[in-house]
């Protein structure tokens with residue numbers, strides 16, 4: 001698959017592209033990345049990419065013309081403005097497909113035919129989650145447009161972008177970090193990129209593993225998949241460090257005990273750090289019993305001021 005990045009800071013990506021798994025994936029031709037300097041598509045002496053916002057207000061806005069030319073150079077023509085949503089007789093906020101259902105995401109993120117998918121990175125975008133990473137990994141060619149300053153002229157979004165993505169509820173100085181996050185999360189799901197094909201499936205948020213119940217060494221995995229839970233903790237040698245020993249079940253070689261311990265840890269960590277994930281997690285009867293027991297001794301997230309906002 002090929003990513004094209006449109007940015008005013010092409011140098012930002014050099015370290016990112018030259019290290020780790022991505023470097024290997026690029027060398028093996030499993031992934032291609034093109035970095036395109038937006039200023040190369042300007043025509044004035046100062047190579048101006050931004051201008052003041054209509055209506056006044058803080059900051060600057062990325063001008064549409066250089067972006068349109070950069071996209072044209074990548075073979076993307078404007079599509080015609082997006083249809084306005086029809087007037088609905090339903091209550092406000094109701095749609096035939098719930099916005100957060102997987103079906104809604106599949107429909108909206110389906111790869112466009114004969115055209116690269118154009119993604120605008122912005123704090124106003126839909127949340128970038130593992131399901132979106134999986135969908136992006138299935139696409140042939142994706143253009144990532146990095147916003148800067150106050151944002152990008154909205155007509156670019158309307159005329160060219162298939163969707164806007166946000167990597168979290170915070171405001172970055174630009175879309176470059178977000179583009180790197182999207183590429184990293186998607187490329188590791190491309191077949192062949194990770195040495196061990198199974199490993200991305202069993203991380204936090206990985207796919208359900210109902211069909212695979214043991215790993216290569218025969219250590220049983222959960223019967224019910226990570227099912228949207230956080231990952232369990234990992235340990236390596238030495239067996240004792242800083243006065244702490246590796247948990248007993250992991251060293252005694254009893255595969256069923258390892259499975260139970262790991263599952264319990266997944267439930268504990270999810271309850272402590274992301275109790276919201278438990279609402280949609282795939283839980284067995286055994287999980288529910290465990291969770292009830294854990295809840296009695298371990299409260300959900302400690303409510304801090306920042307966790308409420």
Ligand code: ADE
Pocket residue numbers: 121122123125147165166167168169170171172173174175178
């Ligand atoms: N640009 C600024 N903030 C962003 C965010 N949270 N995600 C993606 N792009 C951004």
